[in-house]
Amino acid sequence: MPELPEVEVVRRGLDSHVVGRRITRATVHDVRSVRRHLAGPADFTDSLTDRAVTGVARRGKYLWMQLDDDALLCHLGMSGQMLMVRPEAPAEKHLRITLDLDDGMQLRFVDQRIFGGMLVSREGVELPAEIVHIARDPLDPLFDAEDFRTRLRKRRTGVKRALLDQGLISGVGNIYADEALWRSRLHYARDTHNLRAPEVALLLANVVGVMNEALEKGGTSFDALYVNVNGDSGYFDRSLNAYGQEGLPCDRCSTPIRRDAFMNRSAFWCPTCQPRPRNGRW
DNA sequence: ATGAATACCTGAGAGC
DNA sequence: TGCTCTCAGGTATTCA
Numbered sequence: 001m002p003e004l005p006e007v008e009v010v011r012r013g014l015d016s017h018v019v020g021r022r023i024t025r026a027t028v029h030d031v032r033s034v035r036r037h038l039a040g041p042a043d044f045t046d047s048l049t050d051r052a053v054t055g056v057a058r059r060g061k062y063l064w065m066q067l068d069d070d071a072l073l074c075h076l077g078m079s080g081q082m083l084m085v086r087p088e089a090p091a092e093k094h095l096r097i098t099l100d101l102d103d104g105m106q107l108r109f110v111d112q113r114i115f116g117g118m119l120v121s122r123e124g125v126e127l128p129a130e131i132v133h134i135a136r137d138p139l140d141p142l143f144d145a146e147d148f149r150t151r152l153r154k155r156r157t158g159v160k161r162a163l164l165d166q167g168l169i170s171g172v173g174n175i176y177a178d179e180a181l182w183r184s185r186l187h188y189a190r191d192t193h194n195l196r197a198p199e200v201a202l203l204l205a206n207v208v209g210v211m212n213e214a215l216e217k218g219g220t221s222f223d224a225l226y227v228n229v230n231g232d233s234g235y236f237d238r239s240l241n242a243y244g245q246e247g248l249p250c251d252r253c254s255t256p257i258r259r260d261a262f263m264n265r266s267a268f269w270c271p272t273c274q275p276r277p278r279n280g281r282w
Numbered sequence: 283a284t285g286a287a288t289a290c291c292t293g294a295g296a297g298c
Numbered sequence: 299t300g301c302t303c304t305c306a307g308g309t310a311t312t313c314a
Contacts, residue, residue: 003308032291036310061308078307079292094292113291115308157284166309174307264287265307 002076004061004137004171005214010082011063014056014107017084018065022052022102033096033111036130037119047120048072048099057126060137060170064128070120071128074109077116083108137171138208149200152192158281159195159203160188160267172207175243176214178268180206182242188260188267189280213239242268 002010026048028034028041037044047070055066064071074080083092087106097109097118109118121128136143148169152162162168163177172180181188183206186199195203217239241251246259250270260267 035290075308077291077309111291112293113307115291155284161285164308265305 002061002078002080003173003176003211003214004139005176005211007058007061007063007076007171008139008215010076011056011058013084014063014065014082017105018053018101018107019055020053022050023048023067023099024102025049025100027098027100028096029091029098030096030114032114033109033117034119036117044118044120059127059131059140060134060166061173062128062131062134064121066125067120069125070122071125072118073121073128073130074118075116077111077113079112080116081110083110134166135168135170138169138204139171139211145201145204148204149197152200153195155192156281157192158189159186159192161263161281162192163203163207164263169207171211174265175240176207176210178243179210179241182268182270182274183210185273187274187276187280188262188269190277191279191281194277194279242270244268 026045028045031041034041034044048067051067051070053065053072054068057064057066057071062073062075064073074082076082079094085106085108087100087104089106092108092110094110094112095108096111096114099107099109101107109116111117119130121130123129124132151168152159155162155168160177160181163172163180164174178188180203184199184203186195186203242257245257245268247256249255250257250273253270253272255270255272257268258271260269
């Protein structure tokens with residue numbers, strides 16, 4: 001499940017393998033992967049033919065390849081992978097889009113669940129118009145922590161819901177939200193309005209911390225032929241304290257980790273370290 | 283402003 | 299074995 005660290009690993013891979021190359025041809029194998037390119041698949045492929053890739057940028061879980069005046073905007077969704085492979089390699093089962101590059105290699109977009117996709121944006125090489133509503137992520141040098149704290153505390157909602165709101169802070173998904181909350185000893189339903197400033201500061205520090213640790217580990221499993229990535233940063237197996245740990249003893253206090261239904265998914269938490277607030281909110 | 287529900291997807295696994 | 303059901307999850311959209 002790619003969240004910000006996994007997407008950043010992909011961005012770095014693209015930066016080293018694709019920037020400076022030219023796309024000679026684009027092939028859409030499944031139109032659902034370009035459904036957000038409103039002008040249609042033919043326009044998508046036409047727009048990419050014979051285009052030089054000049055850079056790769058990222059905001060939250062979105063990344064985009066800069067093509068002079070346009071941007072090839074990508075989201076990995078739940079299961080997206082970018083693979084750098086030789087053309088003779090057999091097609092992957094869930095191959096959706098192929099980009100032929102002028103060095104003879106192919107950049108392949110493989111995505112089992114098709115929650116991800118690509119589109120060509122005609123405006124906004126620095127920030128595509130389609131994602132202007134996405135907030136800066138906490139690893140962005142221009143992320144404004146004080147502004148985040150102010151906006152967070154103005155809300156009347158649960159802290160986890162706020163963390164997952166990409167318009168408030170981007171790049172945080174279910175896994176890192178639970179991990180950062182566990183580290184901060186905050187229950188997911190804590191009312192944002194009642195959070196103390198030090199609690200917000202701690203939470204933000206832990207969001208950054210957990211992401212940077214994942215980034216370090218994900219960045220080490222790099223293969224020259226793979227831009228990476230399947231979302232496995234290697235982080236999931238070893239370093240999770242809360243997410244997916246239902247019934248297992250908390251690493252701090254040994255109380256069994258609980259799982260609650262939350263926003264059509266799950267929230268994992270320690271009943272001792274992260275006590276449920278009396279007046280909590282979702 | 284906030285949130286609840288829904289749609290978009292595949293495949294693994296459970297239960298019968 | 300094969301069917302149906304549930305679950306995993308990010309984001310856009312629509313409605314309350």
